[in-house]
Amino acid sequence: xxxxxxxxxxxxxxxxxxxxxxxxxxxxxxxxxxxxxxxxxxxxxxxxxxxxxxxxxxxxxxxxxxxxxxxxxxxxxxxxxxxxxxxxxxxxxxxxxxxxxxxxxxxxxxxxxxxxxxxxxxxxxxxxxxxxxxxxxxxxxxxxx
Numbered sequence: 557x558x559x560x561x562x563x564x565x566x567x568x569x570x571x572x573x574x575x576x577x578x579x580x581x582x583x584x585x586x587x588x589x590x591x592x593x594x595x596x597x598x599x600x601x602x603x604x605x606x607x608x609x610x611x612x613x614x615x616x617x618x619x620x621x622x623x624x625x626x627x628x629x630x631x632x633x634x635x636x637x638x639x640x641x642x643x644x645x646x647x648x649x650x651x652x653x654x655x656x657x658x659x660x661x662x663x664x665x666x667x668x669x670x671x672x673x674x675x676x677x678x679x680x681x682x683x684x685x686x687x688x689x690x691x692x693x694x695x696x697x698x699x700x701x
Contacts, residue, residue: 558593
């Protein structure tokens with residue numbers, strides 16, 4: 557079994573998916589989680605690549621958020637599209653990353669990801685509230701590389 561498959565149990569993955577559903581419930585924004593073993597390029601650039609590959613840059617309001625985790629590298633990135641990046645308060649991404657990192661340092665990877673997803677969801681809801689015409693533009697499933 558690969559490190560990616562061992563990183564989270566299926567129950568933990570389901571809890572993350574449930575958190576994504578909750579995070580997206582009251583917003584037109586989209587949240588995705590991508591997990592892979594390692595990156596051959598810097599992690600921010602890899603998150604940008606995946607953001608495009610996962611079609612997250614195609615959301616109507618440019619309000620997608622990707623949480624990218626490179627398991628073997630022990631690195632992660634929270635990447636927000638232009639719309640949400642312009643809307644969040646200064647320091648939001650760093651405070652969210654710090655909260656996630658504190659869980660990760662204790663080996664609580666699922667809880668760290670859940671906290672990041674829910675934090676992003678609250679900001680998305682504040683700046684991009686749900687509209688009755690809104691559809692879920694992207695899958696809530698965790699993607700893996």
